[in-house]
Amino acid sequence: MIKKYIYGQPIETNAVVMDIEAEKDSIQALNEIQTDDGKLFFTYFMENDDIVYGLGEANRGINKRGYIYESFCSDDPLHTEEKRSLYGAHNFIVISGIVNIGIFVDTPSQVQFDIGYTSKNVLKITPSDDNLKIYIIDGTSAYDIVKQFRKMIGRSYIAPKWAFGFQQSRWSYYTEDEIREVVKNYRENHIPLDAVYMDIDYMDGYKDFTVSEERFPNFKDFVQEMRQQGIRLVPIIDAGVKIEEGYDIYEEGKYYQLFCKKADGSDFTAGVWPGRTHFPDFMNTNARNWFGSKYQKLISDGIEGFWNDMNEPAMFYTDDGIKEAVDYIKEFDFDTNDSNKFFELRDKLTGLANRRKDYESFYHNMDGQIVRHDKVHNLYGYYMTRAAGEAFEYINPDKRMLLFSRSSYIGMHRYGGVWTGDNQSWWSHLLLNIKMMPSLNMCGFIYSGADLGGFGSNCTRDLLLRWLAFGIFTPLMRNHTALGTRNQECYNFGDTQEFKNIIAIRYSLIPYLYSEYMKACLNDDMMIKPLSFEYPDDEFAKTVEDQLIIGESIMITPVYQQNAIGRYVYLPEDMLLVRFASPSKRSCCVMHKGIHFISVGLGEVPVFIRKNKLLPLCRSVECIDMLDTSKFEIISYTDREITYTMYEDDGYSKNYDSPDNFVDFAITENDGQLGAVCKKTIVKLSLFQ
Numbered sequence: 146m147i148k149k150y151i152y153g154q155p156i157e158t159n160a161v162v163m164d165i166e167a168e169k170d171s172i173q174a175l176n177e178i179q180t181d182d183g184k185l186f187f188t189y190f191m192e193n194d195d196i197v198y199g200l201g202e203a204n205r206g207i208n209k210r211g212y213i214y215e216s217f218c219s220d221d222p223l224h225t226e227e228k229r230s231l232y233g234a235h236n237f238i239v240i241s242g243i244v245n246i247g248i249f250v251d252t253p254s255q256v257q258f259d260i261g262y263t264s265k266n267v268l269k270i271t272p273s274d275d276n277l278k279i280y281i282i283d284g285t286s287a288y289d290i291v292k293q294f295r296k297m298i299g300r301s302y303i304a305p306k307w308a309f310g311f312q313q314s315r316w317s318y319y320t321e322d323e324i325r326e327v328v329k330n331y332r333e334n335h336i337p338l339d340a341v342y343m344d345i346d347y348m349d350g351y352k353d354f355t356v357s358e359e360r361f362p363n364f365k366d367f368v369q370e371m372r373q374q375g376i377r378l379v380p381i382i383d384a385g386v387k388i389e390e391g392y393d394i395y396e397e398g399k400y401y402q403l404f405c406k407k408a409d410g411s412d413f414t415a416g417v418w419p420g421r422t423h424f425p426d427f428m429n430t431n432a433r434n435w436f437g438s439k440y441q442k443l444i445s446d447g448i449e450g451f452w453n454d455m456n457e458p459a460m461f462y463t464d465d466g467i468k469e470a471v472d473y474i475k476e477f478d479f480d481t482n483d484s485n486k487f488f489e490l491r492d493k494l495t496g497l498a499n500r501r502k503d504y505e506s507f508y509h510n511m512d513g514q515i516v517r518h519d520k521v522h523n524l525y526g527y528y529m530t531r532a533a534g535e536a537f538e539y540i541n542p543d544k545r546m547l548l549f550s551r552s553s554y555i556g557m558h559r560y561g562g563v564w565t566g567d568n569q570s571w572w573s574h575l576l577l578n579i580k581m582m583p584s585l586n587m588c589g590f591i592y593s594g595a596d597l598g599g600f601g602s603n604c605t606r607d608l609l610l611r612w613l614a615f616g617i618f619t620p621l622m623r624n625h626t627a628l629g630t631r632n633q634e635c636y637n638f639g640d641t642q643e644f645k646n647i648i649a650i651r652y653s654l655i656p657y658l659y660s661e662y663m664k665a666c667l668n669d670d671m672m673i674k675p676l677s678f679e680y681p682d683d684e685f686a687k688t689v690e691d692q693l694i695i696g697e698s699i700m701i702t703p704v705y706q707q708n709a710i711g712r713y714v715y716l717p718e719d720m721l722l723v724r725f726a727s728p729s730k731r732s733c734c735v736m737h738k739g740i741h742f743i744s745v746g747l748g749e750v751p752v753f754i755r756k757n758k759l760l761p762l763c764r765s766v767e768c769i770d771m772l773d774t775s776k777f778e779i780i781s782y783t784d785r786e787i788t789y790t791m792y793e794d795d796g797y798s799k800n801y802d803s804p805d806n807f808v809d810f811a812i813t814e815n816d817g818q819l820g821a822v823c824k825k826t827i828v829k830l831s832l833f834q
């Protein structure tokens with residue numbers, strides 16, 4: 146049951162696609178409170194044992210209880226524990242206990258979720274704008290509510306299959322030759338690889354949709370050369386458009402009035418990588434169509450995927466901000482002995498980026514309605530990505546493109562995926578990645594992942610290996626690192642064997658992972674789930690946040706601590722532990738329900754196959770184009786007849802619903818013997834009972 150409540154005159158976010166009639170009565174499920182000065186907020190009293198799920202790309206645990214979060218898309222590259230905002234704003238939560246209730250706060254401006262932070266059992270939702278929609282979903286379990294919610298917001302973006310290959314990035318590979326070198330090293334070491342990313346330095350002066358002729362003189366040929374080696378290049382697109390006479394994007398945007406404006410009608414200016422830029426007004430349909438059409442150029446060069454960055458939008462400074470700071474310095478009293486003045490001075494300078502004041506100083510033309518940016522802040526990255534996604538639909542309607550964004554809001558999940566932005570090469574951020582994945586899935590962001598190995602700081606060999614051993618299971622499996630950090634490609638840490646093995650395990654799992662991904666997208670379901678969603682009656686499973694269910698057959702238990710030789714795991718039922726050292730080198734043992742310590746060597750990947758489930762594996766290859774899905778090995782843990790339906794398609798076109806896309810793998814009984822049956826060739830069956 147879904148109920149919708151409308152307050153005031155909310156700005157349409159297009160997050161919800163289902164037609165739901167608004168209730169006439171006032172909201173029952175929450176306490177609606179108006180303060181004396183007219184501010185609206187909502188509270189809910191949580192039982193001691195209630196768990197709160199959701200918030201998608203947010204800090205801290207799977208259970209969001211005990212902290213306070215602000216939905217306000219933020220370019221903040223330091224995700225320390227106290228942070229309240231990251232790049233996404235995903236205002237969906239589920240309170241789960243004896244009563245289960247889902248809440249979606251649909252508003253494009255800032256919202257605060259105080260989930261037992263101020264007062265232990267009080268959930269308090271404070272929107273910054275009184276014009277909003279609230280959806281209340283009740284259901285039999287948290288998982289049931291998530292599925293209803295997902296129906297409501299529409300089918301998730303579907304990535305091409307090659308995007309399940311391993312991808313290498315760094316800020317930046319500056320030249321063709323640097324990229325060739327990366328590919329050569331991967332191929333020579335036989336470490337599988339499908340894509341290399343092009344960060345901002347491929348552009349000419351950081352100008353969107355340009356390619357530096359000096360560093361990539363024959364770009365189209367280069368794209369082809371890479372394709373011949375099984376590599377796709379994925380260029381970055383930034384939100385800000387460089388102000389430069391003669392630069393077509395700038396000239397057109399200015400001429401056709403497609404940039405965000407200040408109150409005086411002039412184009413709003415902020416400093417980002419290219420220096421001074423204007424921001425396309427993605428809230429405006431014409432601007433979206435215009436900007437979207439610009440992707441065409443790179444697509445005609447052979448590009449099949451993009452990542453949209455800096456779209457919170459991030460700004461380093463505005464002229465107003467600098468002027469204020471300079472005025473402050475001019476007036477600074479050098480004779481003062483008040484140390485606070487020093488901090489004030491420092492903050493004036495360090496606080497120039499992403500100032501709230503600047504977000505309040507420009508306007509969008511939402512097809513006639515003029516809206517101040519902060520009122521719709523959380524939609525900016527979403528609508529940038531929508532612009533690209535809609536353009537891809539008409540540029541090449543039958544072809545899937547890879548597309549993901551840094552900033553997002555619910556609704557954007559229909560147009561692209563997300564990566565979780567600038568994490569650090571910290572063990573704690575590997576754990577954060579683990580905990581964030583199921584929450585992202587709840588909010589519809591299925592094609593997602595973090596910078597494996599960590600973006601900021603220097604990564605170590607063991608951290609990268611452990612992170613990759615988890616990254617195997619995330620749809621976006623990309624190693625990326627920041628400017629100035631140590632080289633983070635897998636061949637830069639001495640012996641490459643373990644890297645090669647771990648990534649090869651990914652490739653042998655791709656048919657399964659892709660199948661589970663596609664089923665999650667097509668059925669508005671989750672691919673990556675917390676244990677509690679599959680074992681809702683298991684009280685202990687509810688507390689486990691460092692193990693995840695991937696698809697229908699397996700549970701994973703990543704190692705996320707330095708120098709650990711293994712870890713404790715909790716099995717909610719008997720399972721089969723498959724310890725992969727490589728796709729073919731593995732050992733299996735049945736383990737019983739309960740808590741165990743398992744050893745996990747660096748370079749090993751433990752996978753638990755659930756009772757009465759099976760896992761299909763193919764041979765690993767060095768890029769997806771070579772994947773042979775006619776032959777499989779099956780590992781199964783069952784003593785009875787079972788079936789696994791694998792989804793398979795060409796990976797590029799959009800004929801999702803064809804019955805040919807569903808292939809059954811069955812364990813059936815014949816003369817008292819269990820055996821595998823499939824229209825594919827089964828080269829080996831390992832059956833455990």
Ligand code: MIG
Nearest residue numbers: 316344345454551566567627
């Ligand atoms: O201000 O393009 O999150 O992945 O490498 C930094 C350079 C801008 C932020 C992205 C990161 C990317 C970087 N970008």
